Amino acid sequence: MRLTLSMLLRAEGFRVAEAEGAAVALGKMEREVFDVVITDLRMEGGRMEGEGGVELLKAVKQVSPGTEVIILTAYGSIHSAVEAVRLGAFHYLTKPFEPEELLLIVRKAEERRSLMREVESLRAQVRDRWGLERIVAKGQKMQRLLELICRVAVTDATILIQGESGTGKELVARAIHARSRRASHPFIPIDCGSLPEPLLESELFGHVRGAFTGAVENKNGLFTEADGGTIFLDEIGVIPLSTQVKLLRVLQEQTIRRVGATTPTKIDIRVVAATNQGLKHLVEKGAFREDLYYRLNGIILDVPPLRDRREDIIPLAGHFLKLYGDKLRKPLARIAPEAMDLLLRYSWPGNVRELERTIERAVVLTLGETITVQDLPPTLTGRLEGEAVPTRKGLSLAEVEEAHILSVLYEHGWNQARAAEELGISRTTLWRKLKEYGIVGPLTSL
Ligand SMILES: Nc1ncnc2c1ncn2[C@@H]1O[C@H](COP(=O)(O)OP(=O)(O)OP(=O)(O)O)[C@@H](O)[C@H]1O
Ligand SMILES: [Mg+2]
CATH class of the missing domain: 3.40.50.2300 (Response regulator)
Known part of the structure; x- marks a missing residue:
């Protein structure tokens, strides 16, 4: 044989x-x-x-x-x-x-x-993409945070990430997952704030057929889908009290109960939660359960606001310049010193996300090889809207045309039909020009 x-x-x-x-x-x-x-x-x-x-x-x-x-x-x-x-x-x-x-x-x-x-x-x-490599961390504060991430990632502990909007909480959560033994299992982010209350529970834990009107079949919740991996509960502060009880049980017993189910199901999940408001304060107001709060606040990672780590501003700007420069095939060399100065002085209430959008916008708008003060939004420069007339000296007609098309597209959220209308050309013509200039857009979906 x-x-x-x-x-x-x-x-x-x-x-x-x-x-x-x-x-x-x-x-x-x-x-x-x-x-x-x-x-x-x-x-x-x-x-x-x-x-x-x-x-x-x-x-x-x-x-x-x-x-x-x-x-x-x-x-x-x-x-x-x-x-x-x-x-x-x-x-x-x-x-x-x-x-x-x-x-x-x-x-x-x-x-x-x-x-x-x-x-x-x-x-x-995927591991590389979401690992520490993606986090720009020049200054001491962020370096310390990276160290903490490495240390807590290998444990199975529940983690609470605190930080203002746009500071990079999700990035931190993904890095924790990527460095954990769960890395090859799913990382499932859930924006607790965007799910309406009646749906939240069934979305998280699943339901059995007939549990409520519309539950025509058994459905797995996100917790089941993330089995073996990490659940990222973003904006945990807005979870309704009734769901908080159930979440507490998940954390304590590693079991979930589907809506309408009589018996619990065992799961293996790590929970990483994030909040941009002080949970303690919510507890005092009675909007957040104290027991859940204590369960969550074992390990807290604080992501500092950008204004408290200004040494990261230029490295981050450089990072986004390269990212969007590549994406847009505009390999820009640099940011002009005066523009740099403005970036450094601004307070960045929207934190890293605002800086990212600012650089993206500047890459779109800039006419030359250098990002100048004119390419920055009025919020930074303090000038009035409409006053900005970028200098076009030394540019060819084609360069001006390309820059103008880009800025109109950007203003219209990459809607080609509306951009073509404003430009006064047909969609086919616009499409031909995009091809000609190698414009790929939209920039935001990374
Ligand atoms: N240190 C960093 N290095 C590189 N990119 C960063 C860094 N911090 C944040 N970003 C980028 O900034 C954007 C916002 O980050 P993220 O979504 O993680 O913030 P967040 O704290 O979850 O914000 P929100 O509270 O609004 O949900 C993302 O595009 C992220 O990639
Ligand atoms: Mg987030």
Whole structure:
């Protein structure tokens, strides 16, 4: 059987190694990683009659978890074959079988292997994308925060992130997840403020069929979807009191109860919460449960407002300049010193998000290679709206046209129809010009 199968597989272009027993096979696997192992359920050399294949399967799953195992079995030992699948075998085939059947299964196993590899590499990419690398942190305050992130990420503790709007709370939450053992499981952000109260609970915990009008089927909640991973509860301060009780139970018991369900379901979740208002204050007002507050405030990460870490302003501006410059194919070199000065002096009530929008806008509006004071919004410059007339000296007609098209598009939220109307050209003409200038937009969706 072994010889026939080897010949068959080789003829189909597979690379095949043979082993006459489990021990030999495992020896070969120490030296090389195999995609697929095909083994009989009964093999000589198994300690107990009929168990050689299952033993091998267990050993393979230990030394090389990614290797797929296909079990061949005689009619009559289906029971053990099913057991083998339960133990992680990819498939079983009952003898006698057609060569085509085996080839089909081997190809499927191969396909699965390559899918798994793809998933792994995508996960690694996502990890990098959301890891610490994405956080610009020049000054001491942010450096300390990064250190804290690293330290708390590896624990499973519930974490509360506090900070004004736009300071980077979500970025911090994602970095915590990316550095935790849960990194390859989902990170699910929930904006508690945007879900209406009646929906919130079913959205979070799911519901069973018939729990309320409209619940026509069982539905998983976000907590179930995030199983094994991290739930990010943004704006936790606005969660209604009734849902707070349930959230407390999730944190204490790691169980959820679907709306309308009688029994709880076990889940494995880490909760990271964020708030931009003092929770303590909400507790005093009676809007936030004290017990939940104490449950959450074990580890608190404070993200400082931008005005308290001005040393980060220029590095952040540079980061966004590169980001949007690349995105817009406007590889801008620099920010003019006077513009830099304004960025440094401004109070940034909208924090990093406001700085990001400011640089994005400037990249869109700027006419040359340098971002000047004219490209900054009136809030920063203190000048009146409409007063700004950027100088067009030294620019070609095409450059002025491109800059004008960009700014009109930007003002209209990248709605091409409305932009074309304001520009007094047809949509086709606009489309042609966008192509000509290599304008890709919209900038905001990263
Ligand atoms: N240190 C940083 N380095 C790079 N980008 C940052 C940094 N801080 C914030 N950002 C960017 O600023 C924007 C706002 O950040 P984020 O959404 O994390 O803020 P937030 O605190 O959750 O705001 P809100 O309270 O409004 O939800 C995002 O685009 C984020 O990528
Ligand atoms: Mg946020």
